[in-house]
Amino acid sequence: MNAHAWTRMLRVEEGFRLDDVDADSTPGYSGGKSQGKKDLAAGLVELNELQERLFAQSRSGIAADSVLLVLQAMDSAGKGGIVRHVVGGVDPQGVALSAFKAPTPEELEHDFLWRVARRLPEPGFIGVFDRSHYEDVLIARVRALAPADEIERRYDAINAFEAEAASSGIRLVKVMLHISPEEQKERLMERLERPDKYWKYNPGDVDERMRWPEYMQAYQTVFERTSTEVAPWHVVPANHKWYARLAVQELLLAALQDIDPQWPAADFDIEAEKKRLAAT
Amino acid sequence: MNAHAWTRMLRVEEGFRLDDVDADSTPGYSGGKSQGKKDLAAGLVELNELQERLFAQSRSGIAADSVLLVLQAMDSAGKGGIVRHVVGGVDPQGVALSAFKAPTPEELEHDFLWRVARRLPEPGFIGVFDRSHYEDVLIARVRALAPADEIERRYDAINAFEAEAASSGIRLVKVMLHISPEEQKERLMERLERPDKYWKYNPGDVDERMRWPEYMQAYQTVFERTSTEVAPWHVVPANHKWYARLAVQELLLAALQDIDPQWPAADFDIEAEKKRLAAT
Numbered sequence: 001m002n003a004h005a006w007t008r009m010l011r012v013e014e015g016f017r018l019d020d021v022d023a024d025s026t027p028g029y030s031g032g033k034s035q036g037k038k039d040l041a042a043g044l045v046e047l048n049e050l051q052e053r054l055f056a057q058s059r060s061g062i063a064a065d066s067v068l069l070v071l072q073a074m075d076s077a078g079k080g081g082i083v084r085h086v087v088g089g090v091d092p093q094g095v096a097l098s099a100f101k102a103p104t105p106e107e108l109e110h111d112f113l114w115r116v117a118r119r120l121p122e123p124g125f126i127g128v129f130d131r132s133h134y135e136d137v138l139i140a141r142v143r144a145l146a147p148a149d150e151i152e153r154r155y156d157a158i159n160a161f162e163a164e165a166a167s168s169g170i171r172l173v174k175v176m177l178h179i180s181p182e183e184q185k186e187r188l189m190e191r192l193e194r195p196d197k198y199w200k201y202n203p204g205d206v207d208e209r210m211r212w213p214e215y216m217q218a219y220q221t222v223f224e225r226t227s228t229e230v231a232p233w234h235v236v237p238a239n240h241k242w243y244a245r246l247a248v249q250e251l252l253l254a255a256l257q258d259i260d261p262q263w264p265a266a267d268f269d270i271e272a273e274k275k276r277l278a279a280t
Numbered sequence: 281m282n283a284h285a286w287t288r289m290l291r292v293e294e295g296f297r298l299d300d301v302d303a304d305s306t307p308g309y310s311g312g313k314s315q316g317k318k319d320l321a322a323g324l325v326e327l328n329e330l331q332e333r334l335f336a337q338s339r340s341g342i343a344a345d346s347v348l349l350v351l352q353a354m355d356s357a358g359k360g361g362i363v364r365h366v367v368g369g370v371d372p373q374g375v376a377l378s379a380f381k382a383p384t385p386e387e388l389e390h391d392f393l394w395r396v397a398r399r400l401p402e403p404g405f406i407g408v409f410d411r412s413h414y415e416d417v418l419i420a421r422v423r424a425l426a427p428a429d430e431i432e433r434r435y436d437a438i439n440a441f442e443a444e445a446a447s448s449g450i451r452l453v454k455v456m457l458h459i460s461p462e463e464q465k466e467r468l469m470e471r472l473e474r475p476d477k478y479w480k481y482n483p484g485d486v487d488e489r490m491r492w493p494e495y496m497q498a499y500q501t502v503f504e505r506t507s508t509e510v511a512p513w514h515v516v517p518a519n520h521k522w523y524a525r526l527a528v529q530e531l532l533l534a535a536l537q538d539i540d541p542q543w544p545a546a547d548f549d550i551e552a553e554k555k556r557l558a559a560t
Contacts, residue, residue: 056479084371091364092377093410099373130373185557192554198546199336206556266478274472276486277465 007250012223012233018216023180023239029246036242043249044089050253051126053261055094058124060264065169066121067255069248070129072138073177074215075205076187077238078245079130082177086249087128096121099130112136112154113161120165126252127170133158137222142214155225166230171255174231175248176219177238181212287530292503292513298496303460303519309526316522323529324369330536331406333543335374338404340544345449346401347535349528350409352418353457354495355485356467357518358525359410362457366529367408376401379410392416392434393441400445406532407450413438417502422494435505446510451535454511455528456499457518461492 006028031039057063069087071079087095098119107115113133121127137154140146146154162172179187188209191201208215227233234251238244286308311319337343349367351359367375378399387395393413401407417434420426426434442452459467468489471481488495507513514531518524 056476060479080373083373088368088372092368092372092375093360093363093379095372097372181560185560188557189554192550192557195546196336196543198550199340199544201546201548201553203548203553203556206553206560209557209560263476264479266475266481268481268483270472270478273481273483273486274469276483277468277472277489280465280486280489 007234007247007254010234010236010247010251012227012235016223016227016235018178018220018223018235021178021235021237023178023183023237025237026240026243027237029243033240033242036246040085040242040246040249043246043253047090047249047253047256050256050259050261051090051094053263054126054256054259055091055124056264057261058094058122060267062264063122063124063261065171065259065261066123066125066127067171067173067252067259068121068127068129068165069252070132070134070172070174071177072132072134072175072219073238074179074184074212075202075208076184076191076200077177077179078241079177081241082175082245082248083128083130085245086252087126090126094125096125096127097130098128100132100135111157113157117161120170123169133161134222134226138215138218139208141218141221142208142211155222158226159228159231162226162228162231171258172231173248173251173255174227174233175251176223176233176235177244178235179238181209183239184209287514287527287534290514290516290527290531292507292515296503296507296515298458298500298503298515301458301515301517303458303463303517305517306520306523307517309523313520313522316526320365320522320526320529323526323533327370327529327533327536330533330539330541331370331374333541334406334536334539335371335404336544337541338374338402340547342544343402343404343541345451345539345541346403346405346407347451347453347532347539348401348407348409348445349532350412350414350452350454351457352412352414352455352499353518354459354464354492355482355488356464356471356480357457357459358521359457361521362455362525362528363408363410365525366532367406370406374405375408376405377408377410380412380415391437393437397441400450403449413441414502414506418495418498419488421498421501422488422491435502438506439508439511442506442508442511451538452511453528453531453535454507454513455531456503456513456515457524458515459518461489463519464489 009028029036054063071082073079083097103115116129116133119127137151141151166172188201188205191197223233236244236247289308309316334343351362353359363377367377383395396409396413399407417431421431446452468481468485471477503513516524516527
């Protein structure tokens, strides 16, 4: 069992510049695509064992910890593939997936953190946010959906919210999947060329694409303001889907290893129960 | 693509007797364990394609249909394995899993159907109920958790509720996994012998086990009263896990084929979008 240490290279530290990240790169991993797929399959076995131990704790009422994977990205960067091929390998009983769309009227009546707070994972679960409260400082900023001082307030609110979540036992794994604009163009074009992909295409995707530099600036600010000790960001180069999936799996493994969940001890008299059962 | 017709043999029809079902049998399937595992893997490919089409409809706002798998069984019959190995093979984005435990105080303040009604799948989704409103006429009957006339009322209430759900586009796939008491004894004993299985054992399981004949009678009544044209029951012999998984997969495939979801047409001008995208 390795220490999954190579994903430390993806962590946003002081002085990080999104502009400097090559979306084609595969930092920390020299294995290549074919080896990467093998390592993904091997990692899944470990992920499943750790997840089952964590889930067992919840069923035994002794779980204190959980994991929350927060996924952010430009359109077509591969969030769906992460959900399908990384999270999808885990027992669905232990996963709580939340896909956040544009807020509903009810959600807009509350503070922007209201809808995400309700979806924080319970102890023993792996939660996944497909988009998140970060939309409220990304598209909200680029599209001026809220006043500038409100956007400004939100960074601190997010940090306080995440610090509280972390202190309650949630391991936050915040990931931005980073593709290049050229790669996005290819992926969107493919959606326009295949009838089984039309449903994934939205004309609005091109509108957002035209604001690429503004989005990158908004992400840069997010990283500067909200990559904290208890809830650091990771930027995962995602032009190579196999690499992005492997990297996110590694980040999940590292979070679970940090929890190090153990099989719960029996809270009953094993020998007495064997006798009771044998007598039936 | 075969018609998945063999699962019709599992359907509860007029005159059905649970006592007559051999939990060791594999009705309609002569392939054996090793072929069964191959067929399960092959079926998963088909299940994924159908599920993705259904989900695509929901994302395009044109979905009218959904599937709801209702799983009932005695302890250790393999509900968890169905969730893990059949449902777990499908993209988690399109699955809505609800595990119903003993009702909370809040739930008990409402009608017994309140908590399940809120978890009916939205159009485009595959919903799974791990236990369900049927607990309210199973354990509730065996343990006299409600007055006899209330239990009696519930069968009709369930039929009305399910008929309404079906008319709204939900394909109900109701499954009882049927194991023999001898098989249950072995499985419970294994949980007492393996430290990584203790968490799955509950002394209450033996208490319920001692009421086996009463439970079988309660199930028989459920089948007689609630196996309807729009929401029939299926009893799946489940001493062989591979067979039960294959059978439930087939039932899901049949429900999805009945919906026959098509890829949504583009609701935008494809050529115009190609030009817009190319210009960016």
